[in-house]
Every structure is written in C-alpha cells, then in structure tokens.
Amino acid sequence: MKRTEGKVCPVCDGRWRGGLAAPRHVADWSLLGAAHQQAMLAELGRRIHSGASFTVGEIGGHLVFRIAAPDGRIAPRLVTGGQDPLFAHLVGHIDRSDHIDLAVAFALESGIALLQPYLSDLLDRGGRLRLVLGDYLDVTEPAALRRLCDLTGAAQIHVYQTAGGSFHPKAWLFRAQDGGAAIVGSSNLSRTALTDGVEWNLTVAGDGAWQPVRDAFEALLRDPQVKPLTPEWIDGYAARRRRLPLPRAARRIVEDEPPLDRPEPHEIQREALAALARSRAQGQSAGLVVLATGLGKTWLSAFDSEGFARVLFVAHREEILTQAMATFRRIRPEARFGTYSGKDKEDGEVVFASIQTLAKAQHLRRFDPEAFDYIVVDEFHHAAAGTYRRLIDHFRPRYLLGLTATPDRTDGADLLALCGDNLVFRSDLQEGIARGFLAQFRYFGVPDEIDYAQIPWRSSRFDEAALTEALATRARAQNALEQFRAHGNGPAIGFCVSRRHAEFMAGFFNAAGLRALAVHSGEGSAPRTSSLEALGRHEIDILFAVDMFNEGVDVPNIGTVLMLRPTESAILFLQQLGRGLRRSGDKVLRVIDYIGNHRVFLTKARALLAAGDGDRSLSQRLDAVADGTLDLPPGCEITYDLKAIDMLREMLRTTDAQDEAEAWYRVHVLRQGRRPTATEFARAGFDPGRTGHGGWADFLRDMGEDLPDADKLPGDLLRQLERSRFASSAHPALAAALATEGALPESGLGAAIDARLARSGHPAASTDDVAAARNFWRMTPLVRAGDGALALARPVSPPGKALIEEIVDWRLDGFAAAETAPAVAAEPAAPFIASPRLWHEYMREEIPPLFGATFSPGNWNSGIVKIAGGLVLLTTLKKGGLAQGNHYEDHFLSADRFQWQSQTSTRKDSARGRILSGQAKGTVHLFVRASKLRGTTAAPFLYLGVPRFRSWEGERPITIEWDLQAPVPAEFHKVLGVPAL
Incomplete structure (x- = not known):
C-alpha cells in the first residue's frame, strides 16, 4: 500500500471510481509487465465499446485511465455476430449499467438461460430492468417466460399481444454512470442469435444518439397491447400453444435451436434418490439427507421432488432461495414458481420461502396444512430453532426432506427428531473425496497476529466494525500476500469480513502486482457472474468476497481458498472450504486459514478434524495431526504452523468427567449463539437433572444464564420432573398441563394430557395411564386436590412455566426414544454410512x-x-x-x-x-x-x-x-x- 504525503493512495485503497487503474502502484506504463499491460488494454477495450473516451494520467503516483462519458459524436459500432458475437458486448454493457430497457420480438429458453445470471446481478445490485417481448407467431417459449418471472428485484416484464399482427423490434437501451448506449439490430433472445449466429446489431452511445430509442420504448410501454407478464398469462399462452400448431416459420425457429441439456443425477445422488424411494416405500413421511458441500444437495431435492405436484422449499437465506429456484427451474422448466414474501400468497407449483418469514404464526395461518405434497428444508442444521418446529408442526406433507451438508448431531439435537429420526442417506466430505467427486486438498493453518481479545464479542459474533478495523491493515494484508505466495496455487477466492475489508485487500493485492477484484452486495462491487468467469479464465488472480460464494453458487475451478476472517460457524467454514472442492483433473485445492487467539477458532479446527464437541476429542485430533497419524482421504494433507497449533492447544480446557458437560455447553453457546435446551443436552449424552450443580435451573444459573432467583422458581416441582421414574408419558404431560392451566377438573385430565402429548408428537394416553398420572401427582405435596379438580399447590411464574415446559419436552423425548426402540436396544432403520477406520x-x-x-x-x-x-x-x-x-x-x-x-x-x-x-x-x-x-x-x-x-x-x-x-x-x-x- 503506497502513501503520498503520509496518506494512503486512494487508488490502492479502492476509493477511486473515476475509471481504470493500473493493477499495481506505478506511475508509468513502461513499468508494468506485459501481462498487466495486456489485461489493462483488454479491459479498456471493453469500456470504450460504449463510446466512452479516456485520458491517461496519475493520482498520487498511480497510473490511471480516466473514463469520460460518451456523447452523440461517437461513431456507431456494428456487431456482425459469428466471430464477434453480440453476447460478449451485452455482458459488458449489463455489468456497467444500472438501468436496462429491452424490446424483443421473441425469446427462447436457451437465450434467457444465457442472460439470466447477468440480469440477476444487475437486479441484485439495485439496478432496474424493463423488458417487452412479443407473442408473435407464438415463437416465444413458455419456459423462457417462466424464467423471466423468476427474476427478483426491480424487474418489470411485459408482453406485447400481437393479436395476429406483427412485432419485430430488437433493441437494448443501457443507462449507466458513463452515459450508456443503445443496441438495435436483428438478434432475438436465443442462444444461437446471441452467440454464433450471423446477426447485425448497431451500437450507438451518448444521450443524443440513443434518445430516439428511449422515446420509442416509452411509447411502446404505453401501447394498450402491452400487458404485464403474469403467471396466469403464461398459463393461458402455454395452453394456446399446446392447442394450436405452430406456424411453419415459428416451428423452424424453435426446432433449429439446440435444446438445453437436462441435468442428470450423478452416482452419489442416484444412491440418495434410491434411499429416499425406499424410505417412502417403508411408510416414512420424513427423512434427513446429509451431502457434503459440492455433492449437490439442492439438485438432489429437485430430482426427488419430481413425482410431487406441490412443493415448498424453505431456507434461511435469500441467496439460497435464489440459487434453489435456478436449480429447480432446470428440472421443471414449465412449472409455475412462486416466492412467499409475506405480502402475497403465491400459488405456484413450487413455492420458495425464507424460514424467518414463513414460520411466523400470521403467515403460517394463510396456508392449509395440506397445501404441499413435498417440503424441502435446506440447511437443516438450523432446525433446532423453534421456528422450524412451528413450520413442521403446521404442515402435513406426504414427505418432508431435510437437507444439510454439515450436520451437528449434538448441537442440532432436534435435527433427526424433526425428520422422524430417519437418517435416509449420508455422504460426507471424506467419502466425496475418496470416490472422486470432490477434489483433494492441502490445508495450511497459519498464525494470526491479531489480538482478538481486544475485539468486542456481541450476539455470538465479533463486532463487524471493530473486526474490520483490526483486519484491514497493511501489516495483515502483507502477511496474507506472503502466505498466498508461499502456499497458494492458481486462481483464488479470499473470504473477507466486510465490504471495506474486501476492497482494502483487493487494492493491496493490485498494488503488489496481482489482479484482484472485490465482490460484495454493495455499490462499487465487481460484477459477480463476470468476475467468476474471469477468475475461471485466469484473467484475474483472486476475488475477495463478502457473504458471496459461501453456498449454492457454482464457482469455477479455483486453486486456493484464503480464509481471512474468523468464522463463528463450523457450517460456514465447511461451506467456504467446499467452494474450492469442485473436481478438475488432478487438481489439489490449497486452503490457507488464519488461527487466532480466541476460542471461536476451535470451531474451525473441530469441523476440519471431525472432532467431537469436547476439548478432549479435539486435543486427540491435534495430537494425531502432530504425529502424522490423522486418517485423511487419499491425497489430502492438514498442516498447522507450530505457532498456530500451540495457540489452539492453549485455548483447550482440560476437563474432568463433570466438567465435560460444562465444556460441551460452552461450545454449544459459542456455535449456536444460544444456550442448549434440556433435550439437546440429554441427546448429547448428559443428564439435565444430574449435572453436579443441582438441577437443570441450577446448572443454567452457574453457567451464567440470566434466571430468576431460586425462590422464584418451582424448584421442588422441577426436581420431581427431572428425577422421578415416571411409568408413562402421561405423568410429565399432566404436570405441564397443570402449570399452564393452574387447575384442571379431574374429568378433563385425559383431554389436557392428550393435548400436551399431541404437541410433542406422542399418541394419546390410555385410561390407565391417565389414572396413574393423576394418582402420582395427588400423592405429592406439589398438587392439591379438592372439589373434583387438581391444581398446583403454588402458582408458577412465567419463567417457571417455561422451565417446566422445557423439562417436560426432555422427559417426553425420552419416552419417544423408548417407544420406538425395540427390546434389544435397536437403532432406527438407516443405511450403513461409512466404515469406521481400523485402529482409530x-x-x-x-x-x-x-x-x-x-x-x-x-x-x-x-x-x-x-x-x-x-x-x-x-x-x-x-x-x-x-x-x-x-x-x-x-x-x-x-x-x-x-x-x-x-x-x-x-x-x-x-x-x-x-x-x-x-x-x-x-x-x-x-x-x-x-x-x-x-x-x-x-x-x-x-x-x-x-x-x-x-x-x-x-x-x-x-x-x-x-x-x-x-x-x-x-x-x-x-x-x-x-x-x-
């Protein structure tokens, strides 16, 4: 990073937006190497296609090309197709535009599929799209219209209803900070017309040149024959197109266009599909599938859903929903899709919704419980949250599929339970690599000199502003550059904590002579799709990304993943690792990961080494790394710098048997950002009623949870619930019902018990069990009987009721396990997953x-x-x-x-x-x-x-x-x- 008069160079720092800067800090063209000169000339050529002009200068000793907005005096440019395809020109204009208008006679699915990623990037960065296409001769394919309806953001799609007339325009209008341009010519929206077909299209730049095109487009939008494109309009159009034969000319256009290849499941996906089919044949209505990142879990759900008419796909991030929609579209090109945002209830055959919206009671009430035949919940490791329970309790699909790449069987204790304790199929990272579906990797754990103890920790994560301040420094960037040069290989992705961090790193690497871009969701980001393609073509060396490419994005064959930020989630860490694992020949991915002085870094080590929750298990894995006995997939290596491994060991806590529960508890809080429930604690192998601290509430209080004083909680009742050997599930259920209602008539005990059992998925209690539960509680001083009713001897506060419910959930979960287990301690039916390793x-x-x-x-x-x-x-x-x-x-x-x-x-x-x-x-x-x-x-x-x-x-x-x-x-x-x- 260069400084001028004590100030950081604004070009290196990424703050200069006036044009094109030299990739490293030099003032003279001759000081750049041939490769950088060629790269700058290529990019300059793309910029001036729009008619922009440029001048050469320098800022603070940094060579720059200042790009000037075009005007009407710039000569038009003719694009003739063939060796000079229109598509490349369109991509350059789309990437620079913030507003696009388009009028075209017809669209085929192949053309929309080609342009869709670039148009999505435009809309994701806040751009606008207005498009008018025609139904002339019914050439336009319904599948193309469905894809256009999938676009989100400020997209306005219209159709010109020809009613037997003619509609032939092919015009693009691009508006951008550099002034924009217009393209008018012969290309409709088909892959052939946009790529290798001979098509003539004239590009004009400058306000004066393209103003007539803009005026014509505005007039077209006002034409009464132009209607908004809606799913209902597409349904009617598709029916008409099926009913009436296409005219010969239209049929020739459609038949001459090569169809899109239909994806087929690979071997591991076929095995998973077969396992799912067997699960349903055995009468199962839910199941969990575990597929490592890179093995295509979203594709699996799309393939498996084909036999179901109404599908709901639920995820926790909008980015996942967008990618899932694109995946399902490849499998269901003609299907009607919908997205549920909480405003309008879409009635598509496949509906996509975020869990944060859909799980709210007011939104769930808008859906009939049997509205969907098949429900997919992606990234099911978040399922321990009550939001997922509400959703699953509401709907009654024919099949519920849970998907995850990184299950955590203790922290996510509700995972299998929400899927009926039915683990249908699992193929983890090791199997994916061993079977050749994922690339081998070499991991380098390097020491981080940042003092994380000085960075505020809020809501289970580091404060972003303070973390950025610590990471976006010249010293750390220099260290990252040195690590990259020592261990890196081929195109790379660096994961950053914030937009400022990514832009700082890109500026620093550019100043050092590398070709780098920053990709994020804010203003000034490099275009996502084009940047990934440039990375795949080795036209740039590294992309620095923020909340991009973590999951669900097709990343080219990168050679290095550079992890420049702490990841509070093991899930996120493995997803970022997985971005580089696409198999390509004999490629071996390089992973450079920083290890700092905070226990959150143990999360990454635990995930990488497949260690259990306790520090003891991780310590054993680190021992195996140190002595070279860690069992890894063929061709993989894990190496920690000696200082890094010492840092990890210093953060490990030596625990005795009692403290193991406390260690597990702390790890859970660190990973999940919340305390575990009693059920999760029990499923991890511990007894909530016997923790060495007293009862569950005492344990929580000793672990630092904010609970009312002991005298404000029903301690005697809680201990009775925790330690009694109940004869049936009716016993704890009755206690919960009494805590909720205060008093119950004895004639209504059965109904109250059954209602509580039903909430946890248990069958109704028998008459004998109800009587036994009533007699049990009547004999304790905790319950008083009289006037034909039972009531708790003391009223219970809301926090006390919540703890009672939590303990009852745990006790009922224990009865569920006992009810489903055969007499000889059998496990639920599940396929053999992966052989344990001999001498491990x-x-x-x-x-x-x-x-x-x-x-x-x-x-x-x-x-x-x-x-x-x-x-x-x-x-x-x-x-x-x-x-x-x-x-x-x-x-x-x-x-x-x-x-x-x-x-x-x-x-x-x-x-x-x-x-x-x-x-x-x-x-x-x-x-x-x-x-x-x-x-x-x-x-x-x-x-x-x-x-x-x-x-x-x-x-x-x-x-x-x-x-x-x-x-x-x-x-x-x-x-x-x-x-x-």
Missing part, C-alpha cells in the same frame, strides 16, 4: 453416526448395541467402577485373537446370539478400550474392525473367541494388555 479412536458419542444411528445414553451405554445390519460391541477391559454383575471376562488371547463375554442374559439361541455366531445375517463391529477413564476423563474406544467368529462356550453368559480382522499393532499392546507371544 472414537468417543462413545462419536460411534453411532458411523452407522447412521443417533447417540442416546440409554442405548449406547450398553456393551452391545443392535444397529441396522448387525451389532456393535463396546468393550471395556478393566471393569473398575462397573456395577456388580457387569464384570465380563474380556481380554486378548494374542495379537490376533480376542475373548469376549456376553451379558448374563444372553443365550446362544437368542437373536443376538445367532448374529454373534454367524447363524443369522448381521455384521459384528468390535470397539475396545483399556479402562473407562483416561486420566480423569472418559476414554475413547479403539476400533478393531469386524472379527470372525471362532468358537463359543457357556450359556447366559456366552464366552466367545474371535479372530481379529488384523493383528493389533505393537504400539497398542501395552495399554490393551496384549500378551507377548
């Missing part, structure tokens, strides 16, 4: 996801767990601390042979016994650990693979000898007690 250590809660299952303490604290397709054995060799009767004779006979003893209730002719011996179909997976604790914290299990049954003896218990899949490596012999033979 897993915490207990990390094991269920390996088999498509969900962790719950009731199932997975057992030594043998039934899963879909077999059994999982979880064996602790040293039984200290286990209950009497649970001491089994488990030990190694040799490095390749293991003796295991079943529970005392297991018989040889039982279902489990037949699987263990191989008499019944099923695979046995063996996990072993030396003892329950490693130091003061829970120890992980070592995966020993799939053992082969050798022999057995005894009955209740059974003692089995297994031949191991492979001999135990020598480094494990001592800790596991493998005998030396």
Whole structure:
C-alpha cells in the first residue's frame, strides 16, 4: 500500500471510481509487465465499446485511465455476430449499467438461460430492468417466460399481444454512470442469435444518439397491447400453444435451436434418490439427507421432488432461495414458481420461502396444512430453532426432506427428531473425496497476529466494525500476500469480513502486482457472474468476497481458498472450504486459514478434524495431526504452523468427567449463539437433572444464564420432573398441563394430557395411564386436590412455566426414544454410512453416526448395541467402577485373537446370539478400550474392525473367541494388555 504525503493512495485503497487503474502502484506504463499491460488494454477495450473516451494520467503516483462519458459524436459500432458475437458486448454493457430497457420480438429458453445470471446481478445490485417481448407467431417459449418471472428485484416484464399482427423490434437501451448506449439490430433472445449466429446489431452511445430509442420504448410501454407478464398469462399462452400448431416459420425457429441439456443425477445422488424411494416405500413421511458441500444437495431435492405436484422449499437465506429456484427451474422448466414474501400468497407449483418469514404464526395461518405434497428444508442444521418446529408442526406433507451438508448431531439435537429420526442417506466430505467427486486438498493453518481479545464479542459474533478495523491493515494484508505466495496455487477466492475489508485487500493485492477484484452486495462491487468467469479464465488472480460464494453458487475451478476472517460457524467454514472442492483433473485445492487467539477458532479446527464437541476429542485430533497419524482421504494433507497449533492447544480446557458437560455447553453457546435446551443436552449424552450443580435451573444459573432467583422458581416441582421414574408419558404431560392451566377438573385430565402429548408428537394416553398420572401427582405435596379438580399447590411464574415446559419436552423425548426402540436396544432403520477406520479412536458419542444411528445414553451405554445390519460391541477391559454383575471376562488371547463375554442374559439361541455366531445375517463391529477413564476423563474406544467368529462356550453368559480382522499393532499392546507371544 503506497502513501503520498503520509496518506494512503486512494487508488490502492479502492476509493477511486473515476475509471481504470493500473493493477499495481506505478506511475508509468513502461513499468508494468506485459501481462498487466495486456489485461489493462483488454479491459479498456471493453469500456470504450460504449463510446466512452479516456485520458491517461496519475493520482498520487498511480497510473490511471480516466473514463469520460460518451456523447452523440461517437461513431456507431456494428456487431456482425459469428466471430464477434453480440453476447460478449451485452455482458459488458449489463455489468456497467444500472438501468436496462429491452424490446424483443421473441425469446427462447436457451437465450434467457444465457442472460439470466447477468440480469440477476444487475437486479441484485439495485439496478432496474424493463423488458417487452412479443407473442408473435407464438415463437416465444413458455419456459423462457417462466424464467423471466423468476427474476427478483426491480424487474418489470411485459408482453406485447400481437393479436395476429406483427412485432419485430430488437433493441437494448443501457443507462449507466458513463452515459450508456443503445443496441438495435436483428438478434432475438436465443442462444444461437446471441452467440454464433450471423446477426447485425448497431451500437450507438451518448444521450443524443440513443434518445430516439428511449422515446420509442416509452411509447411502446404505453401501447394498450402491452400487458404485464403474469403467471396466469403464461398459463393461458402455454395452453394456446399446446392447442394450436405452430406456424411453419415459428416451428423452424424453435426446432433449429439446440435444446438445453437436462441435468442428470450423478452416482452419489442416484444412491440418495434410491434411499429416499425406499424410505417412502417403508411408510416414512420424513427423512434427513446429509451431502457434503459440492455433492449437490439442492439438485438432489429437485430430482426427488419430481413425482410431487406441490412443493415448498424453505431456507434461511435469500441467496439460497435464489440459487434453489435456478436449480429447480432446470428440472421443471414449465412449472409455475412462486416466492412467499409475506405480502402475497403465491400459488405456484413450487413455492420458495425464507424460514424467518414463513414460520411466523400470521403467515403460517394463510396456508392449509395440506397445501404441499413435498417440503424441502435446506440447511437443516438450523432446525433446532423453534421456528422450524412451528413450520413442521403446521404442515402435513406426504414427505418432508431435510437437507444439510454439515450436520451437528449434538448441537442440532432436534435435527433427526424433526425428520422422524430417519437418517435416509449420508455422504460426507471424506467419502466425496475418496470416490472422486470432490477434489483433494492441502490445508495450511497459519498464525494470526491479531489480538482478538481486544475485539468486542456481541450476539455470538465479533463486532463487524471493530473486526474490520483490526483486519484491514497493511501489516495483515502483507502477511496474507506472503502466505498466498508461499502456499497458494492458481486462481483464488479470499473470504473477507466486510465490504471495506474486501476492497482494502483487493487494492493491496493490485498494488503488489496481482489482479484482484472485490465482490460484495454493495455499490462499487465487481460484477459477480463476470468476475467468476474471469477468475475461471485466469484473467484475474483472486476475488475477495463478502457473504458471496459461501453456498449454492457454482464457482469455477479455483486453486486456493484464503480464509481471512474468523468464522463463528463450523457450517460456514465447511461451506467456504467446499467452494474450492469442485473436481478438475488432478487438481489439489490449497486452503490457507488464519488461527487466532480466541476460542471461536476451535470451531474451525473441530469441523476440519471431525472432532467431537469436547476439548478432549479435539486435543486427540491435534495430537494425531502432530504425529502424522490423522486418517485423511487419499491425497489430502492438514498442516498447522507450530505457532498456530500451540495457540489452539492453549485455548483447550482440560476437563474432568463433570466438567465435560460444562465444556460441551460452552461450545454449544459459542456455535449456536444460544444456550442448549434440556433435550439437546440429554441427546448429547448428559443428564439435565444430574449435572453436579443441582438441577437443570441450577446448572443454567452457574453457567451464567440470566434466571430468576431460586425462590422464584418451582424448584421442588422441577426436581420431581427431572428425577422421578415416571411409568408413562402421561405423568410429565399432566404436570405441564397443570402449570399452564393452574387447575384442571379431574374429568378433563385425559383431554389436557392428550393435548400436551399431541404437541410433542406422542399418541394419546390410555385410561390407565391417565389414572396413574393423576394418582402420582395427588400423592405429592406439589398438587392439591379438592372439589373434583387438581391444581398446583403454588402458582408458577412465567419463567417457571417455561422451565417446566422445557423439562417436560426432555422427559417426553425420552419416552419417544423408548417407544420406538425395540427390546434389544435397536437403532432406527438407516443405511450403513461409512466404515469406521481400523485402529482409530472414537468417543462413545462419536460411534453411532458411523452407522447412521443417533447417540442416546440409554442405548449406547450398553456393551452391545443392535444397529441396522448387525451389532456393535463396546468393550471395556478393566471393569473398575462397573456395577456388580457387569464384570465380563474380556481380554486378548494374542495379537490376533480376542475373548469376549456376553451379558448374563444372553443365550446362544437368542437373536443376538445367532448374529454373534454367524447363524443369522448381521455384521459384528468390535470397539475396545483399556479402562473407562483416561486420566480423569472418559476414554475413547479403539476400533478393531469386524472379527470372525471362532468358537463359543457357556450359556447366559456366552464366552466367545474371535479372530481379529488384523493383528493389533505393537504400539497398542501395552495399554490393551496384549500378551507377548
């Protein structure tokens, strides 16, 4: 960054907007290299196509071309097509314009598809579009009209109804800060006419030259034959076009145009589609699919939805909705789409809506619960929020599909529950790379010198202004440049925190001789689509982006991802990583990631290394990185600078068994920006009623939550709810009903219990269960009975009612798990996801996801767990601390042979016994650990693979000898007690 008289060069700083600047800080043309000279000349040529003039000068010692607005004296330019296609000229004008008017005789889908990304960019940056096209000879394709209706923002689309007459204009009018231009000629909106066809189009620039075109367009808009284009008009036009044969001339135009290729699902998507079909065939009405970024989860939903008439697509960001609409349009070119903004209720076959709008009660009430056959909720890792629960509780589709690229099975505990605990399919990043669908990567974790302790932390994120002030500095930009030159390769995307940060970085890299652009949603941004294309053609070296390209955007084959900002979300981090993973030959993506002195950076490391929630799990993964034993997909590498890994270790907290719950809690708050619910806490493997702090409310208060004083909460009732062994779900449901209503007539207890159970998706209670619940609470001092009614002995404050509801939700969730689980601790049906890795250590809660299952303490604290397709054995060799009767004779006979003893209730002719011996179909997976604790914290299990049954003896218990899949490596012999033979 150059300075003039103590001031930063306004050109390098990105503040100069008067034209075209040299890509680095030089004052003389001869000081630029040939590559930069050619790039500047090419861009200058594009600028002056509009008729603009330029002068050469310098600002603060920085070479610039000042662009002057054109006037009517500029000579017209003729574009003849073929080797000089109109499309390239249109793109240049669209990118510079803030207002476009267009009149054209007809449009084919191929032409609109070609222009749509550039027109969307215009509208996204606040530009305006007015378009009039005709129905002359019915050449215009309904699919083209549908695409035009998909445009959002200030787009006014009209149709000229010819009524048997003629309509032949082909004219563009561009208005921009440099004065604009007009193009009049022969090209209609088809790919052929815009690209390789021989078409003559005359470009004129300057107000005086294109004023007649503007006047003619304004007159055309006032013509009574011009009508707004609406979905209803398209429906009628499409019906007419189907009913009446096209005239020969029109038919020839349409048939000669090459059709758009219809996308087809790739292999992993086909597997997911088959799994979804099986799910529905088995009677499931909801399911979750996990696909890594880059494997096409939105495409999957579009393919899977084809058999359903009415579809709702819900996401948390407008950008995702826009991209989803474009994806669905490729699959349903003739379908009627709608977007729900809260103002007008669209009646499209496919409706797109943001969760923030749709989940509000006043909006949900506008939709019949059965309005949609198929609902897609994208990025389902946000589903723990109550907004998603309200939406899912309201609608009754034939199928609900949840999609995520980065599931978090503990923080997002409601994830599977909202999809009926049905994990339909999963293909993660490792599988995508191993199967060749995603590129290999080399990750470099480098130390960040910023002191993040000095940056305010508000609402689960850094203050943007303060963070920008810290990041947009010459010292850090210089470090980023050095890291890029040391580790980067090929075109790059750098993710920035703010518009100012992106423009600062682009200016700095340009001044250093690199070709850089800043892309964001504000004024002065480089055009998104054209910039991406230029990056793919290697015409620029790096794009600095803000809230762009994180998800759902087709990014060209970039070679480097530069992560210049902290990411508070593991989801966002993996999405940004995924932007560079498009497979291209033998490409290996380079990832340069800054590691700072704040615990939020542990989130990125935890996501990258697939570590669990606790610091212990991450510490083990970092150990594996340091000693080179971390299991990665083929061709991938993860390298941390020594200082960076030291920073991560310093932020890790050593926890004992009790503190593990506190550590998990803190990580959840950091990731989600809110505290976990009792249900989420329980699903992570902890007991909300037994935290070592007292009850759940005491734990929350000790963790810093703002709760009323203990004497203002119904402590006795909360403890009763937390610790009682209820015989049925009616017991906690009745407590919740009493807290809500205050008093209930005994004759109405059943209805009140059933209403509360229905809210949580439980069946109605039996008469016996209602009676048992009534008798249970009547016998406690917490409830008083009299005059044929039950009431709480003390009134409950609103905060107390909220806590009661939360605890009841948790207890009911436990009953749901028990009601759906078979007698032998079976897991919900789910496909085998990905084999665990031999000799790899897993915490207990990390094991269920390996088999498509969900962790719950009731199932997975057992030594043998039934899963879909077999059994999982979880064996602790040293039984200290286990209950009497649970001491089994488990030990190694040799490095390749293991003796295991079943529970005392297991018989040889039982279902489990037949699987263990191989008499019944099923695979046995063996996990072993030396003892329950490693130091003061829970120890992980070592995966020993799939053992082969050798022999057995005894009955209740059974003692089995297994031949191991492979001999135990020598480094494990001592800790596991493998005998030396």
